[in-house]
Amino acid sequence: MIDDEKTPGDFAVPDAPGGATRAVRADAKRNIDTLLEAAKEVFATSGVDAPVREIAARAGVGVGTVYRHFPQRADLVAAVFRREVDACAGAAPALAAEHPPCEALSAWLRRYSRFIATKRGLAAALHSGDPAFEPLPAYFRQHLGPALESLLDSAAAAGAVRSDVDPDDLLRAVGNLCLSGSDAGAERMVDLLIDGLRYGARFPAADSPPEQSDAGG
Amino acid sequence: MIDDEKTPGDFAVPDAPGGATRAVRADAKRNIDTLLEAAKEVFATSGVDAPVREIAARAGVGVGTVYRHFPQRADLVAAVFRREVDACAGAAPALAAEHPPCEALSAWLRRYSRFIATKRGLAAALHSGDPAFEPLPAYFRQHLGPALESLLDSAAAAGAVRSDVDPDDLLRAVGNLCLSGSDAGAERMVDLLIDGLRYGARFPAADSPPEQSDAGG
Amino acid sequence: MIDDEKTPGDFAVPDAPGGATRAVRADAKRNIDTLLEAAKEVFATSGVDAPVREIAARAGVGVGTVYRHFPQRADLVAAVFRREVDACAGAAPALAAEHPPCEALSAWLRRYSRFIATKRGLAAALHSGDPAFEPLPAYFRQHLGPALESLLDSAAAAGAVRSDVDPDDLLRAVGNLCLSGSDAGAERMVDLLIDGLRYGARFPAADSPPEQSDAGG
Amino acid sequence: MIDDEKTPGDFAVPDAPGGATRAVRADAKRNIDTLLEAAKEVFATSGVDAPVREIAARAGVGVGTVYRHFPQRADLVAAVFRREVDACAGAAPALAAEHPPCEALSAWLRRYSRFIATKRGLAAALHSGDPAFEPLPAYFRQHLGPALESLLDSAAAAGAVRSDVDPDDLLRAVGNLCLSGSDAGAERMVDLLIDGLRYGARFPAADSPPEQSDAGG
DNA sequence: CATGAATGAGCCTTCATTCAT
DNA sequence: AATGAATGAAGGCTCATTCAT
Numbered sequence: 032m033i034d035d036e037k038t039p040g041d042f043a044v045p046d047a048p049g050g051a052t053r054a055v056r057a058d059a060k061r062n063i064d065t066l067l068e069a070a071k072e073v074f075a076t077s078g079v080d081a082p083v084r085e086i087a088a089r090a091g092v093g094v095g096t097v098y099r100h101f102p103q104r105a106d107l108v109a110a111v112f113r114r115e116v117d118a119c120a121g122a123a124p125a126l127a128a129e130h131p132p133c134e135a136l137s138a139w140l141r142r143y144s145r146f147i148a149t150k151r152g153l154a155a156a157l158h159s160g161d162p163a164f165e166p167l168p169a170y171f172r173q174h175l176g177p178a179l180e181s182l183l184d185s186a187a188a189a190g191a192v193r194s195d196v197d198p199d200d201l202l203r204a205v206g207n208l209c210l211s212g213s214d215a216g217a218e219r220m221v222d223l224l225i226d227g228l229r230y231g232a233r234f235p236a237a238d239s240p241p242e243q244s245d246a247g248g
Numbered sequence: 249m250i251d252d253e254k255t256p257g258d259f260a261v262p263d264a265p266g267g268a269t270r271a272v273r274a275d276a277k278r279n280i281d282t283l284l285e286a287a288k289e290v291f292a293t294s295g296v297d298a299p300v301r302e303i304a305a306r307a308g309v310g311v312g313t314v315y316r317h318f319p320q321r322a323d324l325v326a327a328v329f330r331r332e333v334d335a336c337a338g339a340a341p342a343l344a345a346e347h348p349p350c351e352a353l354s355a356w357l358r359r360y361s362r363f364i365a366t367k368r369g370l371a372a373a374l375h376s377g378d379p380a381f382e383p384l385p386a387y388f389r390q391h392l393g394p395a396l397e398s399l400l401d402s403a404a405a406a407g408a409v410r411s412d413v414d415p416d417d418l419l420r421a422v423g424n425l426c427l428s429g430s431d432a433g434a435e436r437m438v439d440l441l442i443d444g445l446r447y448g449a450r451f452p453a454a455d456s457p458p459e460q461s462d463a464g465g
Numbered sequence: 466m467i468d469d470e471k472t473p474g475d476f477a478v479p480d481a482p483g484g485a486t487r488a489v490r491a492d493a494k495r496n497i498d499t500l501l502e503a504a505k506e507v508f509a510t511s512g513v514d515a516p517v518r519e520i521a522a523r524a525g526v527g528v529g530t531v532y533r534h535f536p537q538r539a540d541l542v543a544a545v546f547r548r549e550v551d552a553c554a555g556a557a558p559a560l561a562a563e564h565p566p567c568e569a570l571s572a573w574l575r576r577y578s579r580f581i582a583t584k585r586g587l588a589a590a591l592h593s594g595d596p597a598f599e600p601l602p603a604y605f606r607q608h609l610g611p612a613l614e615s616l617l618d619s620a621a622a623a624g625a626v627r628s629d630v631d632p633d634d635l636l637r638a639v640g641n642l643c644l645s646g647s648d649a650g651a652e653r654m655v656d657l658l659i660d661g662l663r664y665g666a667r668f669p670a671a672d673s674p675p676e677q678s679d680a681g682g
Numbered sequence: 683m684i685d686d687e688k689t690p691g692d693f694a695v696p697d698a699p700g701g702a703t704r705a706v707r708a709d710a711k712r713n714i715d716t717l718l719e720a721a722k723e724v725f726a727t728s729g730v731d732a733p734v735r736e737i738a739a740r741a742g743v744g745v746g747t748v749y750r751h752f753p754q755r756a757d758l759v760a761a762v763f764r765r766e767v768d769a770c771a772g773a774a775p776a777l778a779a780e781h782p783p784c785e786a787l788s789a790w791l792r793r794y795s796r797f798i799a800t801k802r803g804l805a806a807a808l809h810s811g812d813p814a815f816e817p818l819p820a821y822f823r824q825h826l827g828p829a830l831e832s833l834l835d836s837a838a839a840a841g842a843v844r845s846d847v848d849p850d851d852l853l854r855a856v857g858n859l860c861l862s863g864s865d866a867g868a869e870r871m872v873d874l875l876i877d878g879l880r881y882g883a884r885f886p887a888a889d890s891p892p893e894q895s896d897a898g899g
Numbered sequence: 900c901a902t903g904a905a906t907g908a909g910c911c912t913t914c915a916t917t918c919a920t
Numbered sequence: 921a922a923t924g925a926a927t928g929a930a931g932g933c934t935c936a937t938t939c940a941t
Contacts, residue, residue, distance in 0.1 A: 201440075226444040
């Protein structure tokens with residue numbers, strides 16, 4: 032239901048089954064990778080609204096090459112976004128294997144924070160109504176949600192965090208926290224959120240503060 | 249509820265010393281107020297990147313009038329921002345007087361959330377390097393920081409929240425949480441943050457808070 | 466049903482009822498006229514596909530001015546087209562008053578030919594599917610159809626041409642004949658068509674020479 | 683019906699003197715034919731301004747192949763045009779052999795009309811100043827002029843049409859009539875022209891022949 | 900030779916900013 | 921002082937043409 036997407040990374044390079052055009056394909060693929068990497072860097076530097084020309088220049092290609100692979104500017108943004116979502120989601124298992132549950136969780140959240148922090152302007156773009164961005168939130172949730180969920184579950188099973196946190200909510204919360212960059216106190220803010228996760232963990236404080244529900248009122 | 253604040257600072261209106269220009273100045277001020285209000289509405293609707301023309305149209309004036317008062321587009325954005333910062337900061341005392349500490353705190357945070365939520369694109373703008381935006385973060389902290397601090401202090405004194413929260417961190421955290429709009433789960437996220445505030449309040453959990461330190465680093 | 470359009474020429478200059486902005490308006494109107502004239506000349510020279518910049522340059526204005534008055538490139542083409550349709554239709558009564566029926570008819574058709582001949586590329590544009598061009602054929606027929614019809618009726622009443630010719634067909638025929646320019650033999654072709662009109666006229670000349678002098682001029 | 687013409691001139695295929703390249707040349711020729719046919723279809727669908735890429739795709743080749751045979755885009759347009767001119771001219775003798783003079787004439791004119799009608803944008807292209815198009819009008823007249831002339835002569839000899847019509851004029855007239863497509867009333871217009879041919883024919887109709895139907899037959 | 904990826908000039912269009920009225 | 925017309929730089933995108941594979 033979540034992972035039965037096509038193998039990540041293939042989103043823009045439909046691979047012909049025959050092997051005849053493989054040489055050219057390899058070239059193009061390398062170019063696409065260069066492009067995605069350049070775009071990622073430019074987005075981190077100048078925001079996702081950076082001119083296509085700037086991205087093309089940084090990749091050392093002409094604008095035509097960008098448009099060959101990403102017919103709309105938004106497609107490039109989406110592709111970079113997806114590639115990084117994939118990479119970020121893919122980091123979860125390794126972290127889970129190498130660290131205790133709670134550490135793995137916060138390590139991954141920091142990994143995720145860094146990713147988000149390089150997407151200045153993405154929030155505005157996502158709300159721009161551009162149809163190319165429409166599937167992005169779903170992609171986001173479908174790939175990162177399960178990654179975070181497993182980490183959360185492990186941490187909850189270890190009694191380190193409360194068990195009633197919706198992964199998507201947390202994703203969004205941390206995401207928004209870092210959307211404007213990870214410069215100053217972003218890490219502290221994320222920590223604050225993680226503290227929120229701990230509040231009410233498996234062994235809640237005996238006299239646990241009353242107004243949990245009316246926190247909003 | 250917003251307009252009946254006393255008009256905030258003269259930040260952009262050079263003050264003529266003579267008294268004969270009083271009528272003119274009142275006129276200009278009314279014009280500026282109209283402009284700021286229009287801009288606020290447009291920003292809420294179309295983001296801070298909305299064309300100047302749209303703002304002028306909404307205010308019922310020509311673009312020239314906008315540029316008379318705000319020589320650069322960014323100045324208008326900054327002015328709107330400052331006006332709302334002032335209004336938001338000014339709301340703190342009233343809330344503190346009318347509600348118990350913890351309620352006052354969360355009510356103000358929601359008030360603040362609404363303000364931020366109408367500034368789509370502001371995060372990107374703040375990082376654009378435009379010098380007109382440079383003093384904004386400081387203005388932000390200088391006005392909202394103390395407002396929040398007093399509310400936090402009261403709540404901490406009442407034992408409702410932990411006492412080691414930096415107001416600026418919280419400001420920024422909630423701000424970022426709502427930068428992309430207050431549509432779906434923003435409130436839940438803010439609640440999560442407020443839960444974070446409560447964790448470790450006057451009656452900290454007796455045995456639970458396991459690896460708190462490894463969360464922060 | 467046909468003439469109850471707004472006064473021709475006003476299509477792009479909505480006139481405010483008040484007189485306050487009249488001075489600016491007059492300026493803008495003069496500019497629009499310059500623009501339309503420049504566009505007409507450029508269209509005659511380089512076809513209707515000429516770059517907007519070229520038109521703006523010839524009018525001595527910036528491209529922004531063009532787009533201020535004609536939000537889409539196609540709107541400018543349409544405006545020029547309409548203006549000339551109006552002028553051409555308006556020429557019919559004068560010709561009818563000054564010449565015998567058949568001469569008036571062929572004189573007007575030549576007038577019309579010259580107009581069409583300066584619209585290279587228009588046929589292609591009209592078939593481009595651009596919505597801005599959609600109302601053009603109707604405008605064309607509604608304005609030129611009656612103009613030609615009255616001339617045809619007079620000529621038919623005088624027995625000079627057959628009476629079963631659909632003005633719209635003739636309009637289209639002559640129009641197409643001249644769409645590629647009036648350089649070489651366009652006039653002869655139109656004459657050939659006019660001969661077609663005469664064939665089967667009410668009083669077919671028993672011996673009347675094919676080379677009607679008033680057809681060729 | 684169109685493909686079974688003998689392949690028209692080698693206008694674009696440099697002829698290697700050796701005989702060993704026969705097979706290759708046959709291959710190339712087949713390729714060129716495919717290309718010309720594809721281009722013809724695309725021109726009919728999207729006009730002569732259609733992108734080279736679209737033509738290459740329709741022919742199932744890469745753009746490089748197009749440019750190998752037609753160094754400039756205009757060369758391809760010209761080649762298609764010439765091929766169809768050849769085919770159209772070649773149809774005249776057969777029609778003359780199978781039909782009475784007047785029928786042969788109007789049948790050929792319709793054949794010719796269909797050819798022209800599939801060349802949207804050609805008029806504009808011919809006036810573009812592109813040197814590749816410069817010899818086209820002459821080619822046109824040199825091939826189609828005689829074809830039409832013989833049909834006209836036969837019809838004139840049979841007393842069906844006047845004898846003073848310049849074939850080139852008629853060619854151009856009918857051509858222009860159909861340049862914008864043969865959709866609605868193009869046929870009526872051509873009929874009107876044919877009526878023009880009849881006017882002043884050897885045996886002018888005394889009173890009846892307004893019936894256009896016999897013009898097409 | 901064929902292929903199609905890459906190039907980049909050039910087009911349309913938008914919008915911040917200026918300035919004549 | 922207000923207005924909005926004019927400006928033109930800048931950006932997205934297309935497509936003819938070239939060239940490495």
